[in-house]
Amino acid sequence: MIWKRTLLLVLLSITGLAFETSVFGRATLVGAKPELLLLMVVAVGMSEGPAFGATAGFVMGLSTDLVLQLPAGVSALTFTIIGYVVGRVRSQVQAPGAWLPMVMVSVATFLGELFYAGFNRVLGEHFGALSVLRAAVLASAYNCLLTPFVFPIVRALAARLRPRAAEVGL
């Protein structure tokens, strides 16, 4: 079952990246692109908990890093932390409403963009504060709009490959 889940993460990464670089590269929201893979990480984290959320974050973040010119590993770090935190927060919510995924996705995207830009700044990459804030707000709004379409698909796929209790190592 573990290899099936690994395969799922790889396939989600390839599909997400292909859509991000082709379709959503053109269909922007006031010039900003969505963070489709980050949205998927939040979906996995909320559905499967912090362990698989962090793993999904690492795999999908690293996939994103491979096609970027900015230092590799920063997306992996950002997505790993988000996958873990989202999984932890979700486990604390007793009665999740239908709005929870959209709120989680929006907040995670906003903070993820800020963390990503901030960490790159530490590495010597300079982004204007206003342009970072603008990108964070717009990407967050775009991801929120995409949540009802992407979230159920990713959650259903992850749940389908959920290991039985006896197989759970983490």
Added chain:
Amino acid sequence: MIRMFDRSKRVRWLLVILIVASLAIITIDYRGKGNGPFEKIGHVALTVLSPIQHGLVAIFRPIGNFFAGFTEVPGLRARVSALQRQVAELRAGENSVAEVQRENESLRKLLGIRDRYNLDTMAAQVIGVSPSNFERTVFIDRGSRSGVKKDMPVIAGDGLVGRVIQVGPTTSEVLLLIDRSSAVASRVVSSGETGLLEGDGSEIARLELFNPDATLAVGDRVVTSGYDRGLFPPGIPVGTIVSAPPAQSNLSRVVKIQPFVDFSSLDYVLLIVGQTAASPSPTGSAAP
């Protein structure tokens, strides 16, 4: 209870391992400065992605163009609703005809600029853009197998696009001139003043002039200077001055430039392989 504690501890260990792995990757890549192992893995990733991007571009480009047009020309909304019934019957056919016309126009402009500046070029299709909001690059469907090399200048029908920064076997990545890390030696056509054109990630670039007392006006055209046998041939149209505030210091002056190329709708581009014997227009006056 003990089992639950163990599980929570294991999850924390997993998080620590993944964070350490990420930091290790950052360190290795940072030290490699673009020549590390992740560069090569990136080539493989782009090669895997390119056929999927090709397919998605073919399917979704008309839809993407529709959305782009929708946000850019709100006035069309009323007209569209009035003609909705007629359009519904012809939509599929009309979309493909409009797409072919747009493509045709784009290719005619490419041929025009190639002949105007006597350039030896290679055509390529844009198959993707960077997924990041902090990076302005595009992916094209030509790579080392077609003879693409790093730092090759790239132009579109309206002017300069940027340069090749990464080459895979079948795809390449082009750094747009509006990216933060782009720098192009440029010249103002009317006054001959030279400077360095840099992007800041937005749609507007900034030109830092070497002479702070330069006489400039909004609307002045800017072309590549080809200074010191640089990467870009001289005379390629870059953009127009949209804002020319007075110098802030005695050393340089910064003006804002609106590029001629619309980077949000790039379909086809030309890679400059070389230049034929005749020299380009010294003023770039034949540009759009």
